Amino acid sequence: MTTLNGKVLVLTGAGISTDSGIPDYRGPRFTTFHQSRQRYWARSYLGWPLMKKAQPNISHYALSKLQLNNYIQQIITQNVDGLHQEFDSKKNILELHGSLNQIHCLNCGHIKQRSDYQLILSNLNPKWNDFLNNVESGKFSPVVRPDGDMDLPYGTSYDSFNYSSCVQCSIGIYKPSVVFFGENVKDNIRQESIDLVKDCKSILVVGSSLATYSAFRIVKLASDLGKDIAIINLGETRGDNLSFLKIDFPCADLLPEIANQLTKS
Numbered sequence: 001m002t003t004l005n006g007k008v009l010v011l012t013g014a015g016i017s018t019d020s021g022i023p024d025y026r027g028p029r030f031t032t033f034h035q036s037r038q039r040y041w042a043r044s045y046l047g048w049p050l051m052k053k054a055q056p057n058i059s060h061y062a063l064s065k066l067q068l069n070n071y072i073q074q075i076i077t078q079n080v081d082g083l084h085q086e087f088d089s090k091k092n093i094l095e096l097h098g099s100l101n102q103i104h105c106l107n108c109g110h111i112k113q114r115s116d117y118q119l120i121l122s123n124l125n126p127k128w129n130d131f132l133n134n135v136e137s138g139k140f141s142p143v144v145r146p147d148g149d150m151d152l153p154y155g156t157s158y159d160s161f162n163y164s165s166c167v168q169c170s171i172g173i174y175k176p177s178v179v180f181f182g183e184n185v186k187d188n189i190r191q192e193s194i195d196l197v198k199d200c201k202s203i204l205v206v207g208s209s210l211a212t213y214s215a216f217r218i219v220k221l222a223s224d225l226g227k228d229i230a231i232i233n234l235g236e237t238r239g240d241n242l243s244f245l246k247i248d249f250p251c252a253d254l255l256p257e258i259a260n261q262l263t264k265s
């Protein structure tokens with residue numbers, strides 16, 4: 001019988017963070033247009049307090065427990081929310097698409113924490129800061145449209161949002177250190193993911209439909225190398241035909257039970 005054992009590599013996707021209320025901030029055309037960046041940063045500015053409040057959920061906890069007990073050797077995540085690291089920052093987590101917790105200058109590469117940039121944005125946009133304070137204190141409940149935009153007061157539009165250039169080189173613009181749609185995974189990260197697949201015995205996909213090619217490629221490589229593949233995901237995935245086991249189930253309903261059974265002393 002085929003089983004997941006030995007060096008297990010886990011690949012997680014958006015399905016694991018849904019229960020933490022994580023919105024998706026990876027938009028297209030970030031670097032091409034000034035207006036796209038204004039819109040991105042304005043929305044990111046308004047959404048950041050919510051992002052900061054998001055907590056890991058029972059699925060993250062279960063995987064963490066399995067990893068600490070050596071049932072899982074390594075986790076690769078497609079998520080950019082940093083929630084896997086909340087329990088233990090020293091664990092082996094490869095963030096395939098980067099992290100929203102960090103930004104970098106596109107000119108000189110200067111790295112900044114996203115939290116620090118929030119303060120800069122607040123100073124550059126006093127009206128938006130007032131608006132955000134009113135939303136946070138409950139004085140104002142904005143209408144959020146289906147595409148994630150909010151109805152803004154003061155007759156403002158996203159065009160009025162200011163963002164700063166790099167504090168180090170003064171000319172570069174900051175970008176969140178995540179792979180946006182249409183961009184490629186960094187070469188060193190891609191190579192690391194390939195090495196992890198080669199090194200593992202089996203792979204478990206959790207909460208991902210593998211719609212993103214960079215994620216599907218990992219599972220395809222695992223299949224080509226004859227590794228055992230199991231998938232826990234609610235709904236079809238691109239890797240279903242490659243797996244020996246597919247469990248069509250929400251991961252939050254299953255992972256805690258698996259972790260409890262395996263780590264029972």
Ligand SMILES: [Zn+2]
Nearest residue numbers: 105108166169
């Ligand atoms: Zn710079």
